[in-house]
Amino acid sequence: MRTQVAIIGGGPSGLLLGQLLHRKGIDTVVLERKTKDYVLGRIRAGILEVGMVDLMREAGVGDRMDRECFVHDGTLISYGDDLFGINFKDHTDTSVVVYGQTEVTRDLYDAREASGAPILYNTEDVAIHDADGDAPHVTYRVAGQDHRIDCDFIAGCDGFHGVSRQTIPLSVRREYEKVYPFGWLGILSETPPVNDELIYASSDRGFALCSMRNANLSRYYIQCSLSDSPDDWTDAAFWDELRRRIPASEAEALITGPSIEKSIAPLRSFVTEPMRWGRLFLCGDAAHIVPPTGAKGLNTAASDVHYLYHGLLHRYADGDDDGLERYSERALARIWKAERFSWWFTNLMHRYPDQSEFDLKMQQAEIAFLRDNRDAQAVMAQNYVGLPY
Structure with a gap:
């Protein structure tokens, strides 16, 4: 098989890149190691x-998002019972939207299937060859049969545990990592959200987040120990702890119900450099991870897709390689700023095992400064809605 761009990974970043390129007449093949149902x-x-x-919208898959999303013009932050808002619209003239990643992925799958562009599921033993040469290719197995794809370029959109980053030699690759000493216990429940806006809560008992998927589907999180298991937490225990961490006014309004999903996510900050090796380009979690505070994971992947898409577009349209040559530099410049914001917001809102009384006072003072200072709120708003590409 021959294609122009081989995309490893059938998650949202790989599918988004493929859809954008397809609309410009650039051929792609997407390889996914799991099934479509698993990804969704x-x-x-x-x-x-x-x-x-x-x-x-540019990829032609924004219609359902525009119809069904929830526009959020700001967010709420609390410390104990002190609750205040930061208005994104006021500070940046833009907003964020709530639209689940599963729905993003579903829309992209539908578009790819409608286009007839190939996506290969259940691919095993994927290997990247000659990425630093002029004839890169990818080999893989499906149902015990060996296959090969020859291509011009390879986009590694296969996540932290994928093959793409590991293909870059250790002599070239440098990795930066911070592992946080806590996790997030999250539940999904078929209940209305406690507030129209998200609530980021700091308390003496630890962090909590009140989020949503739609008008009748809520997502809640509490900071927990890395040694915890979801089985350690009954639904009743989770709801009781959440109430203790959010302002009393919100706790009284909270509507609870059975969880339909419960899991614990560890938190880490991670970046690998460079994000390009020859004709191999890393996108999303293959190159970087942020703690979920600030919701930058999918959005940082999107910025990578933006830079790679435009680099490939200029290469095929007019033979200009500047966008590809500078892909890693441009992507990393924005990634490190997103990493900084996620690290800052995580440190601001969470309790650390080794915090001193002084550390806690500094944390309280910084939250109070954010509450009272318009310039500080403007900086947070600019980062939250997303720095320009």
Whole structure:
């Protein structure tokens, strides 16, 4: 098989890149190691920056998002019972939208299937060859049969555990990582959200987040120990702990119900450099991970797709390689700023095991400064809605 761009990974970043390129007449093949149902069954964040929203529209898959999404003009932050808002619209003249990653992926699958562009499921033993040469190719197995794809370029959109990053030699690759000493216990429940806006709550008992998927589907999180298991937490225990961490006014309004999904996610910050090796380009979790505070995971993947899409477009349209040559530089410049925001917001809102009384006072003072200072709120708003590409 021959294609122009081989895309490894059939999640939202790989599918978005493929859809954008397809609309410009650039051939792609997407390889996914799982099934479509498995990918759609993954529960992920649902806050989209303005840049991601614009890319969905440019890819021709924004109609359902525009009809069904919830526009959020701001967010709420609390410390104990002190609750205040930060108005994104006021500070940036833009908003974010709530539209689940599963729905993003579903829309992209529908578009790819309608286009007839190939997507290969259940691919095993994927290997990247000659990425640093002029004739890259990908080999893989499906149902015990060996296959090969020759291509011009390879987009590694296969996540943290995928083959793409590991293909870059250790002599070239440098990795930066911070592992946080806590996780997030999250539940999904068929209940109305406690508030029209998200609530990021800091308390003496730890962090909590009140989020949503739609008018009757809510997503809630509490900071927990890495040694915890979801089985350690009954639904009743979760709801009781959540109430203790959010302002009393919100706790009284909280409507609870059985969880339909419960899981614990560890938190880490991770970046690999460079994001390009020869004709191999890393996108999304293959190159970087952020803690979920601030909802940057899918959105940082979208910025990578933006830079790679335009680099490939210029290469095929007019032979200009500048966008591809500078892909890693441009992508990383924005990624490190998103990493900084996620790290800052995580440190601001969470309790650490080794925090001193002084540390806690500094944390309280910084939250109070954010509450009272318009310039500080403007900086947070600019980062939350998404820095420009």
